[in-house]
Amino acid sequence: MIILDDVCFAYDDRPILSHLTETIEPGQAVLLTGPNGSGKSTLLRLLNGLIFPQLGTYTFDGTVITTAKMRDHRYSKWFHQRIGYIWQHPDSQLFCSSVREELAFGPVQMGLPSEDVKKRVDDALELLGLTKLADRAPYSLSGGEKKRTAIASILTMNPQIWTMDEPESYLDADGLTWLEDFLPSLKAAGKTLIVATHHAGIIQKIIDKEIHL
Amino acid sequence: MKLPEWVQREETYNPGRDRDYFISRSLLRLVSVLKALRQQHGPSRWNVGAGPALITTLVMILLIVLCRTMAFLWAVLAGELVLLAFHPGRQLRTTLAAALAASAVCAVIVTPALFLGNGRHVFLLPCKTCLTVLCLMLLQQNVSWHKLTAALRTFHVPSLVIFILDTTLRYIAILGQESAELLTALKLRSVGHNPDKKAALSGVAGMMLQKSQRLSQDLYEAMRCRGFTGEYHVYDEGKRRALSPATGVLLLMLLSYVYLFVRLEGVLS
Numbered sequence: 001m002i003i004l005d006d007v008c009f010a011y012d013d014r015p016i017l018s019h020l021t022e023t024i025e026p027g028q029a030v031l032l033t034g035p036n037g038s039g040k041s042t043l044l045r046l047l048n049g050l051i052f053p054q055l056g057t058y059t060f061d062g063t064v065i066t067t068a069k070m071r072d073h074r075y076s077k078w079f080h081q082r083i084g085y086i087w088q089h090p091d092s093q094l095f096c097s098s099v100r101e102e103l104a105f106g107p108v109q110m111g112l113p114s115e116d117v118k119k120r121v122d123d124a125l126e127l128l129g130l131t132k133l134a135d136r137a138p139y140s141l142s143g144g145e146k147k148r149t150a151i152a153s154i155l156t157m158n159p160q161i162w163t164m165d166e167p168e169s170y171l172d173a174d175g176l177t178w179l180e181d182f183l184p185s186l187k188a189a190g191k192t193l194i195v196a197t198h199h200a201g202i203i204q205k206i207i208d209k210e211i212h213l
Numbered sequence: 214m215k216l217p218e219w220v221q222r223e224e225t226y227n228p229g230r231d232r233d234y235f236i237s238r239s240l241l242r243l244v245s246v247l248k249a250l251r252q253q254h255g256p257s258r259w260n261v262g263a264g265p266a267l268i269t270t271l272v273m274i275l276l277i278v279l280c281r282t283m284a285f286l287w288a289v290l291a292g293e294l295v296l297l298a299f300h301p302g303r304q305l306r307t308t309l310a311a312a313l314a315a316s317a318v319c320a321v322i323v324t325p326a327l328f329l330g331n332g333r334h335v336f337l338l339p340c341k342t343c344l345t346v347l348c349l350m351l352l353q354q355n356v357s358w359h360k361l362t363a364a365l366r367t368f369h370v371p372s373l374v375i376f377i378l379d380t381t382l383r384y385i386a387i388l389g390q391e392s393a394e395l396l397t398a399l400k401l402r403s404v405g406h407n408p409d410k411k412a413a414l415s416g417v418a419g420m421m422l423q424k425s426q427r428l429s430q431d432l433y434e435a436m437r438c439r440g441f442t443g444e445y446h447v448y449d450e451g452k453r454r455a456l457s458p459a460t461g462v463l464l465l466m467l468l469s470y471v472y473l474f475v476r477l478e479g480v481l482s
């Protein structure tokens with residue numbers, strides 16, 4: 001469970017999150033809305049333990065997330081496996097030399113047996129229609145293909161909570177239809193979804209809560 | 214949509230003890246560079262003209278290099294410390310640390326001169342190094358890099374060179390931001406034991422190379438679309454700016470130091 005209690009965050013003297021109090025239950029689908037610069041991405045970064053509340057507390061499954069807590073390597077690795085982050089720009093997320101390697105990076109790190117890694121990679125490639133691109137370098141892909149690779153690279157880690165920053169960006173009409181189908185399936189599998197988007201339609205059918213910033 | 218069976222169950226993952234200091238350290242370094250670049254865009258402490266500041270710095274460095282007595286160096290140190298006293302504590306610490314580190318390196322390099330009977334310079338050269346670095350740091354902290362490159366026009370540096378310098382600064386910021394994001398993504402997905410840390414980091418470096426190549430090509434094409442044919446003209450508003458009080462004080466300081474140099478070094482005698 002995620003509990004944000006009176007969370008405040010500012011960049012220099014510019015307040016971004018102001019006294020935010022929210023609770024997100026496991027399995028919920030949460031929509032983050034608000035105009036550009038309202039703090040959607042900042043909130044996602046905070047939920048992923050990349051930045052920390054300057055006032056108030058962020059509690060994740062009973063543990064208060066602080067700088068000191070995230071310095072505990074064992075906890076921080078466990079935490080980052082539990083919560084996956086899809087970046088707005090896929091270029092910010094892809095760093096391996098091939099799509100297949102990109103997808104295998106997480107499961108290999110988690111120490112899964114090689115047959116499990118292969119199964120996860122193959123399943124994810126098929127699910128996201130990337131099989132033909134498996135040996136291509138991520139930088140040589142189109143925007144939509146990169147986005148799908150980024151989603152697949154998180155899928156293979158199987159996080160329990162998915163945080164997504166404008167997941168629809170770079171996707172074409174087919175990609176959007178696929179995403180509208182994919183998100184309910186994730187929710188049906190018991191995953192928690194926290195989606196920041198300007199196109200609420202992609203998550204509208206399954207939404208449990210809306211946080212307007 | 215039917216998800217694979219492994220997606221539908223909850224992961225029971227227990228990470229090992231592998232550490233990833235290399236990512237954290239690289240990230241910290243990058244973030245500090247980016248912070249320095251962002252601070253460059255804030256309002257400057259004193260409204261000092263970039264051209265006079267650049268000229269003052271160059272002349273002062275020349276005087277420091279040419280002087281042969283400690284008296285002039287003490288006078289310069291006094292002036293620089295007065296200017297530094299107006300800086301916030303953290304900036305002051307960074308500046309002094311850089312200057313002292315540079316003079317320590319210089320001291321190590323010139324130490325053999327002590328044993329070869331040229332002891333006087335063993336003290337003089339590290340002092341000169343310290344003052345030169347302080348001078349440059351003062352310039353860097355009080356005039357934005359963008360204004361500095363623009364001030365190069367005073368020295369009739371071709372506009373294309375100034376444009377290249379400006380673009381370089383902009384790309385340091387853009388690529389720095391991108392590599393910070395890539396390293397953060399790497400950190401987020403480094404959830405276990407990474408047997409080949411160098412490969413992951415070289416992947417980030419490779420991606421940055423690709424991005425910089427793409428960015429430069431995009432920029433060139435965008436410039437061509439806007440009529441660039443190889444010659445770059447800088448837009449000048451054509452207004453003559455009045456000398457600000459801070460610039461006046463700076464030029465007065467420069468003249469005083471030139472006078473001091475002439476008197477203390479006995480240039481005219």
